[in-house]
Amino acid sequence: MNLYHNKLAQWAAYGVFFAIIAAVPLFVSDSFLLNQLGTYGVYGLLALSISLCWGFGGILNLGQGIAFGLAAYGMAMTMQMQTQDPESNPIPPFMLNNSLEQLPALWEPFWSTGLGITLALVVPTLFYVIFGNLMFRARVSGPFFAIMSLAMLSALFTIILDMQPYTNGANGITPPQPLTILGTPLDPYGPATYWLVCGLLIALTVGAKLLTQSKFGLLVQAVRGDAERVRFLGYNVAAYETAIYALSGFIAAVAGCCWVILVQYVSPAQLDVSFSVTMVIWAGIGGRLSLLGSMLGAFIIQGGQSYLGDALLSTWLLGLGAFFIIVVRFLPKGLAGLLEMGLGALSSGRRPKQLEPADRANAMAGE
Amino acid sequence: MAGLLEIKDLHKSFDGTPVINGFSLEVTEMTVCCVVGPNGAGKTTTMDLITGRQKPTSGTIHFAEEDITGLGEHEIARRGIGRKFQVPAVFRELSVRQNLEVAYSKQTNALKNMFVFGDAAMKRKLDEIAALANLTERLEVEAGTLSHGETQWLEISMVLMQNPRVLLLDEPVAGLTEGEIMKTARLIKQLKETNTLIVVEHDMGFVREIADVVTVMHMGTLLAQGTIGEIEANDRVREVYLGSEEH
Amino acid sequence: MGSLDLNSLINALVLGLSIASIWLLAAIGLTIIYGVVGVINMAHGEFIMLGAYSSYLLQSYFGLPFLLCIPASFVVVAAIGLVIERGLIRYLYNRPLDTLLATWGVSIVLMQAVRLIFGSDPKYLAVPALFSSNLQIGFINLSVFRIVVMAVTALVVAGTWFLFYRTRFGMQVRAVTQNKEMAASFGINASRVYMLTFALGAGLAGVAGSLFGVLNIVLPTMGTAYVVQAFLVVVTGGGTLLGSVFAGGLTGELQSIFAAVTNDTFARFLLFLLIVVFLWFRPQGLFAPRSVRR
Numbered sequence A: 001m002n003l004y005h006n007k008l009a010q011w012a013a014y015g016v017f018f019a020i021i022a023a024v025p026l027f028v029s030d031s032f033l034l035n036q037l038g039t040y041g042v043y044g045l046l047a048l049s050i051s052l053c054w055g056f057g058g059i060l061n062l063g064q065g066i067a068f069g070l071a072a073y074g075m076a077m078t079m080q081m082q083t084q085d086p087e088s089n090p091i092p093p094f095m096l097n098n099s100l101e102q103l104p105a106l107w108e109p110f111w112s113t114g115l116g117i118t119l120a121l122v123v124p125t126l127f128y129v130i131f132g133n134l135m136f137r138a139r140v141s142g143p144f145f146a147i148m149s150l151a152m153l154s155a156l157f158t159i160i161l162d163m164q165p166y167t168n169g170a171n172g173i174t175p176p177q178p179l180t181i182l183g184t185p186l187d188p189y190g191p192a193t194y195w196l197v198c199g200l201l202i203a204l205t206v207g208a209k210l211l212t213q214s215k216f217g218l219l220v221q222a223v224r225g226d227a228e229r230v231r232f233l234g235y236n237v238a239a240y241e242t243a244i245y246a247l248s249g250f251i252a253a254v255a256g257c258c259w260v261i262l263v264q265y266v267s268p269a270q271l272d273v274s275f276s277v278t279m280v281i282w283a284g285i286g287g288r289l290s291l292l293g294s295m296l297g298a299f300i301i302q303g304g305q306s307y308l309g310d311a312l313l314s315t316w317l318l319g320l321g322a323f324f325i326i327v328v329r330f331l332p333k334g335l336a337g338l339l340e341m342g343l344g345a346l347s348s349g350r351r352p353k354q355l356e357p358a359d360r361a362n363a364m365a366g367e
Numbered sequence B: 001m002a003g004l005l006e007i008k009d010l011h012k013s014f015d016g017t018p019v020i021n022g023f024s025l026e027v028t029e030m031t032v033c034c035v036v037g038p039n040g041a042g043k044t045t046t047m048d049l050i051t052g053r054q055k056p057t058s059g060t061i062h063f064a065e066e067d068i069t070g071l072g073e074h075e076i077a078r079r080g081i082g083r084k085f086q087v088p089a090v091f092r093e094l095s096v097r098q099n100l101e102v103a104y105s106k107q108t109n110a111l112k113n114m115f116v117f118g119d120a121a122m123k124r125k126l127d128e129i130a131a132l133a134n135l136t137e138r139l140e141v142e143a144g145t146l147s148h149g150e151t152q153w154l155e156i157s158m159v160l161m162q163n164p165r166v167l168l169l170d171e172p173v174a175g176l177t178e179g180e181i182m183k184t185a186r187l188i189k190q191l192k193e194t195n196t197l198i199v200v201e202h203d204m205g206f207v208r209e210i211a212d213v214v215t216v217m218h219m220g221t222l223l224a225q226g227t228i229g230e231i232e233a234n235d236r237v238r239e240v241y242l243g244s245e246e247h
Numbered sequence C: 001m002g003s004l005d006l007n008s009l010i011n012a013l014v015l016g017l018s019i020a021s022i023w024l025l026a027a028i029g030l031t032i033i034y035g036v037v038g039v040i041n042m043a044h045g046e047f048i049m050l051g052a053y054s055s056y057l058l059q060s061y062f063g064l065p066f067l068l069c070i071p072a073s074f075v076v077v078a079a080i081g082l083v084i085e086r087g088l089i090r091y092l093y094n095r096p097l098d099t100l101l102a103t104w105g106v107s108i109v110l111m112q113a114v115r116l117i118f119g120s121d122p123k124y125l126a127v128p129a130l131f132s133s134n135l136q137i138g139f140i141n142l143s144v145f146r147i148v149v150m151a152v153t154a155l156v157v158a159g160t161w162f163l164f165y166r167t168r169f170g171m172q173v174r175a176v177t178q179n180k181e182m183a184a185s186f187g188i189n190a191s192r193v194y195m196l197t198f199a200l201g202a203g204l205a206g207v208a209g210s211l212f213g214v215l216n217i218v219l220p221t222m223g224t225a226y227v228v229q230a231f232l233v234v235v236t237g238g239g240t241l242l243g244s245v246f247a248g249g250l251t252g253e254l255q256s257i258f259a260a261v262t263n264d265t266f267a268r269f270l271l272f273l274l275i276v277v278f279l280w281f282r283p284q285g286l287f288a289p290r291s292v293r294r
């Protein structure tokens, strides 16, 4: 038995991972660094969401920025309204600059922090339910869904950019103060905020991992393999696809909220196509079939990028693109797949060699 | 007695080319109805129409007195019609066990299935069916690694896991060895005790073994229907079909 | 928001024709690559960008006149496409999601390579003075260059149609798309057909690029602006040449009319919603080839 497939070993690996990320604030005293590491938690959440949707569900989503961005805007609006006063100063400064004389109705609900955060999470999720339902019921799938999600993202990008008086266009929204919850401000540079993000990452990862082990998770993988066959077993495939897509959207929405709490800023850049594609690249390189692999992929790639800095950005991206091509061509399961093969070789070392899936695929292609 | 499955005056054309031309069929409960006919006669298309994969141009299909014409694939499957495809369709990346678990579709609700982590009734049924199909030893291997015969049996087992009232088997013994064919025949006779079966098959030896009623399709219509003896004695059937077969 | 009087409606329709020709030109290479080879080529925008840069290179270093840059860009980008098909794409046929991702990798590599070579500052393509003038017919006002784009698009569509429906190569292409095995038994080499079609599609993107480099400035990122729109045209059209012509025309006109009533970006949003709803009713697009059977 390959250790890689051992459920206990998997949970142990996740446990170690959780322990390490939770312990970070004990060793990092530089608050700026801690804040930056917090944003890695956001990347981890996004990679998790992609792995769930694309890795397990086979739904390639090139528009995850939709949920991430919408939630980020919702959170930024909530934080912005916390600093406004209904009596003396009800209108955010950028709206005044855009000569709005009244707070747009769209913004009204964000006076309430609870309602604001709820909306930040519910609106993107609901959006995914509706868009997903439309697409999946019409049996738009595979590359076409990828294209449609991409197009939806760019449509949203343009509309947010265009609604300057309501969204501050390309400048985005910069809430002047950190999020205040129950009277206490959440310092984005403090360990509490880091732990909040980290806790959400851990909780959602555990939830996602359990989900993949449930009957639902199994069905979603069956749909990935052969959606049509699943229909003839009596399942409403579109419902499963919509559910996994919306769940992944929800996780991305949580990531969007965390992002704004950490950086106190949102702009259309969060809905940029290239960022959404980057998320797919994290999962692809790390290993889309492994939640943990995808998250580590995000950490490695974002870490490498910020380590090398802006001067070498083009060279880095060039290398990343080339490496991604190699992964797609030779390593469909990413770096996690490499580990799987390694552990597989270790465990079957003494037994007669069994045909590995990759060999089999090659043998079939040769037919 | 009214049949469990009643097909009335079914028509289907693709881009104006008629493929099914007024085909009618009545299948009685707890019998095996074999559908035979030359290549391109429209047998698979008929299966597609029954299971909702295609919508008929006209005509109706009733199942247990309910009109199921035009329902979605999953709705028809839920009413108790299970299907094995002509080209075996299993989930190659999943293990044999997982294939059977997927097929166990008592609970189909997506949200409820998020909280299902294997139930005892399912496990019992899975073991039982795996034993029936000689797959017990192979439960943990990836379905993509199975031999052709095993894959055929896995797909039949999946249909059984669905617990359907009617099983549609499209060429279940194509590509099997003599021994495997005999075993399949035994299995089908056993299933007849509790289920209704419609079997599309070219292998006349096999048909002779299992069929209660044989239906011959030709160019999308019903050419003849009767017991195997009547069919083999029928001149028109010999002309269009049996004459061209090696069996 | 204003109501539309007759003059501005006609103006919008003419402008729509111009938009349609641009989108169609961007989409045509994509259409044949998708329709024949079955590859969703995410690097298509970068092929367009490469077309613009090769025109720039040929013009500013070799002094090639603009009109000759267009066919030259075709050759250059077709050659690049050929190399990519042989080196990568051909190993990924039958894995549609993987080709999509791999071509996305290609697009990143091309974009960054061009950035490293040419820098991120904009380049400009010079055109004959006549092209940069404006044409005024009655109340309709259109730049001459946009008319050139329309003419080239018409030429490209006609040429592609001729190639696919009136030549031996076209017959082979259609044989391969309809039934690969049968075509092979007639001695048609599918691999070669795919290779040439991919190169042809890339070359057409090159043609588009040398024209778009004049409409806009030449930048490493310029391709991304076109690629989403091109994809919508292909998806709406269903992946056939005729489908793309209709889809390009329809979406271009609608964009122009919506834009006349609201504004450019909102029109784009509206158009997209319309496409989503349309696809809901006709997921196979306007003119889809027959679906494959199990």
Ligand SMILES: Nc1ncnc2c1ncn2[C@@H]1O[C@H](COP(=O)(O)OP(=O)(O)OP(=O)(O)O)[C@@H](O)[C@H]1O
Residues within 6 Å of the ligand: B014, B019, B037, B038, B039, B040, B041, B042, B043, B044, B045, B046, B086, C293
């Ligand atoms: N989706 C489709 N589009 C166009 N033609 C189709 C389609 N499905 C089936 N046909 C045609 O309908 C006819 C009947 O096909 P069908 O598969 O039902 O035959 P069959 O009796 O199952 O044959 P076989 O014994 O070879 O399996 C064939 O001529 C086939 O080409």
Ligand SMILES: [Mg+2]
Residues within 6 Å of the ligand: B043, B044, B045, B086
């Ligand atoms: Mg058949």
